[in-house]
Amino acid sequence: MKKNYYAWVMVAMSCFICFVSIGMISNSVHAPYFIEGGLTNAENSLLVSLRTFSGVFATAVCGVYYKKLSLKNGMALGLLFGAISYALYSIADVFWIYAVAALFSGVCFGIASSVPTSILVKNWFNKNRSLAFGITTASSGLTSLVLPQIVKVLTDAFSFKTTLMIEAILFVVVAVLTFVLVVDNPADKGLEPYGGTVENTEESNAKSKKHFAYLPGELKPTKLHFVILCLIFFLIGCQLYATWNHMSLLYSTEGIDMTIVMSLISIAGGALMVGKIVFGVFSDKFNGKIAYIVFCIVQVVGMFISCFAAYTHSLPLGIIGCLLEGGAAVTATTGMSTICSELYPNPEEYKNKLVTLTVVYNAGGFIFSPIFGIIADGVGSYIPAFIMASILGIVTIILIAILYSGAKKNAELS
Template sequence: MSNKKIFYGWWLVAACVLIMAILHPLITTCWGLYVKPITKDMGFTRSSFGICSTIISGVTVFLSPYLGKWLANKNTRLIHIICVVGLAASYASFALAKTITHFYISAFFMGAFSCGAVVLPISIVLTNWFVKKRGLAISIALAGSGFGGAIISPIMANIIQNYGWRMSYLIFAAAMLIISLPMILILKKSPEDMGLKPYGADEVDATTQKTASPKVEFNMTLEEAKKHGFFWIYLFGMFSLCFVGFGSLSQLAAFLADAHGSAFAAAVLSLFLIFVTIGKISLGWIYDKFGTRIGTSYICIVFALSITCMLFPQFKPLMYVMALLYGLGISTGTVCPPVITAAMFGSKHYGEIYGYVNLSVYLGAALSVPAIAIIYDKTGSYQVAWLLCIALIIISFIALLYSDIKCRSLIADRINMEQSNRQTSV
């Protein structure tokens, strides 16, 4: 009988799955279910209500660099708990809103706390715990948003229909606390806190001992990264990709409801969220198995095809195909940034660098949500918005591949220089 225990990092992955399952859908995927009932009840335009998402993302943009550093260098668990409690309180405050200004104030605080409550702490913790299968571990954790959203979406639609959108805010704010806080207590910042090594570290050590040219992780400081043009191109690529992801997702429920009714929208939303789970886990595996270039190529092609399907909303069967492709493609906004960042820049200074990556992610979100809503308000359809999204996916694909090639070239030059210096000294 084997006495080998399950590596503790996998328990952290399970805890992160539940955190993502409750928090992420409520502030992103399922947020679109509020668009029609709130704008109809309060008399707002979709673009004016969409500013709430802009404020949430805008606050995140400014706080990400600071929270990335704080979460990496200070009491991660305490900061995480404060942010989750603040996020739940902010979410509940929407139930009390009487004017659009009140919505905007609630959105401000929701953005401030969401920055340190969801993806950022999860990606920092899991990057510390995994060397091998890092992409898979992070993608499994982030996949929690898929099955969580699939469960929450029909429940939220039913609550809004039968009890109103205000009650929905209160119920799900309570759910945030009940599910998330116990899971945060399980999280440990790094394996060293428990006298352990990161998953796969022993294999790296063994390789180092056996080979004359060991494979080591390349680590770049934030200050050094800023000096290279490919870093800024990489941030722009992430901005473009997340502009499409957050912008299209914010209007997906309303887009489907306009075409075929709210019941059909909720059904397709649940279907697509099931595919999100598959998409995120498979994307992490693809990144681990085939590398960032193939993984990025695959996901950008799938995402572009899903948006292309949206150009033909009148065809109901095509919307189910869209749900499949979109469920796989939307993984770009959650899996791509942490996995590619760790692969390119290493884990040693990951928190500080990812703070800037998170800034570009939420800058894309801040600008995209109102932009797509404004396009709808001006044209009466989403056609122009979807064409813009397809173009941005292509631009992002080029930017991410270019930055990856340049970064790998720099790494190769560094390795060659180190080997040359080693041979000279011998």
Template sequence: MTQTAPASTATTPPVPRRPGRIHRAWFVAAVAFVTIIGSAGFASLPGLLIEPLHAEFDWSRGTIGLAVSVNLALYGITAPFAAALMDRFGIRRVVALALLVISGGSLATVWMTAAWQLVLFWGVLVGLGSGSMALAFAATVTNRWFTARRGLVTGILTAAGASGQLVFLPLLAWLVDQHGWRPATVTVSLSALTVVPFVWLLLRDHPADVGLAPYGGEYAAKPAPVAGAARRAVTVLFKSARTGPFWLLAGTFAICGASTNGLVRTHFVPAAHDHGMPVTAAAGLLAVIGVFDVVGTVASGWFTDRFDARRLLAVYYALRGVSLLLLPLLLAPSVRPPLIFFIVFYGLDWVATVPPTIALCREQYGDDGAIVFGWVLASHQIGAAVVAFLGGLARDVFGSYDVVWYASGALCAMAALMSMAIRGRSPGPALTATAR
């Protein structure tokens, strides 16, 4: 009788087996998609909280923007460490814990009475939890489970965040309008908590765990856990920071974050409200951005599999910059066709930058691409954090958001030029050998 090695040892993986009619990788991607949707409520809420918190506690918009800033910054800084922790402890454990932290932090805001508590609960706790659920999660799942169709899968998982926005934003806007901001934060908490069983029961860390090869690739044994996750993340940062492409990717993605999460997601609703538009109508427009974001991001993933990622980024940033320069002319008390055109156009471009950015990180840095992308994502969130704070401060100082729209449009033009300066070839061997 032929004996097979036990499946639990890292050096003796289970005997490879043929995939079924539908490869297991697609089920893992589906679980990841649902997980990202379930945790997306936290990203939909900050823009809806600015006016209610200002009215109830008399906190300045700059103070509220500071809490959002801390959230966005920690979201980004946590991401590369989360990618390394997933290599050490597994995707399932890290993601489940992150969802519990998001749920607890969001729920705790119900009882806050001081601004520092908003910074602690929403800024620190939700920021740390959401950082572990960041796009590094999508990059890790894609890198492990897919060899073919990586661009498409990256686009689909990136679009999950927009789908979550689509699901939650109208509901949260209605709750805030009809029942106040507290029921909305409880809803976010429960949605994150609901996803935990799906992650724990259905998500798997590596194809070798179930005796399969990655989709479109060859079977490989599951690597042994990588010790020193924090040290590895920092070492990869220092290695990649010695290369020019890293700084170009980090710079362009910082501008991406500034012009999306920091500006539009955080300040579009209060800016539209300044022009007399009802909050529910403005939130509905952001939800429409989410609809077209799904289309644009999946399409961008498809394009990334076929075209030069640098040129795609240049086009995306240039078009985004033009649209932001025009936005102050389009805001009005009611929703008019030119504003709808902006919403559709901006939605198609919202996170279309993610698939080509991940592809360039993978091309330049090989097996360490997910961790490098985590650091690039950190720059994205730092850019978002700066503009989330400065946007609220500009509103307090100038009485409008116009100067922030114009500045962001100019930055997007700079990002388009930086994208074309990224080298098309890998600068050298992957960093893994020296980073571990």
């Protein structure tokens, strides 16, 4: 059978989309500049909450939205909301304009990021799907690697407001590329998904995969198991969404030089980019449960090291912490897509469950993000909030083990 190379064009486009819609919007690189411009820690956290609120709403209506519009048109329109957001940030001089900009960026994040790109990848791949998920979401890590330095260079050369307008233009460029190149399904181009039909792929998997990889029918989650899965991703939202959006402030509020802070964020972003690809390969080789547990343990250890590094102003520990925390912070993106695909292989069920999980994840971030700002304003540090978030990560490890054990046992009893 002729290989479907256009599937990798879809991966490339998904990378461009996630670079801006996830990487730029959720990156904490802009937060210190906003605070330098007059916002308080609490106001900055409120912007995160407003963005998350609109993101939750936008994600919740994704099912209806993409029934009216194709993936191509829907994502292109969503990216234009991102362009409006950054254009508003560039002219903002009072809090309410910042707030409106945050709401627009949340809409972009909700309808033009991980949900549609995950569906696009699932449509185009029946083989190496977790790897494709990993490469796609790795682009947001690339954003964290390069964006801090780009923002600093552009801000030093021009101004922060001009930098934001340049970022708005980038959203428009990616929107145009999306409209021109994205194809919703391989059948629309007369192609089969990468790896062939589902039947051929499942037969190949049964012959080649190791005993610890779950084959079709080995997992049968109940409604209770889905409730547990929702709780897991709610806690991940509380833990990961909030910490990633406040990572730069963890260091800057401890008095660490901004140049060092931006370098640490870049290190975390580079580690995230690599981590997402490694998570995909790891999941394809083993399974989503093992990958999640291993990566979450590494992430929790990294968060504790980052807290100690911020407190002691230790650059070596800061580098180690950011490498571990960034490299393992994949559970909400690649992890969600992989676990959902593993538990719910039916395409329609996968789409519905993924939308729900994304809403729940963002809801966790919406609820927990203001607590970060409140704690920081109260004690003058983000360290206690990060320690609290680390404990939530440990809880999710226990819950994911319970979930998979129950889903496997239910399949055996059926």
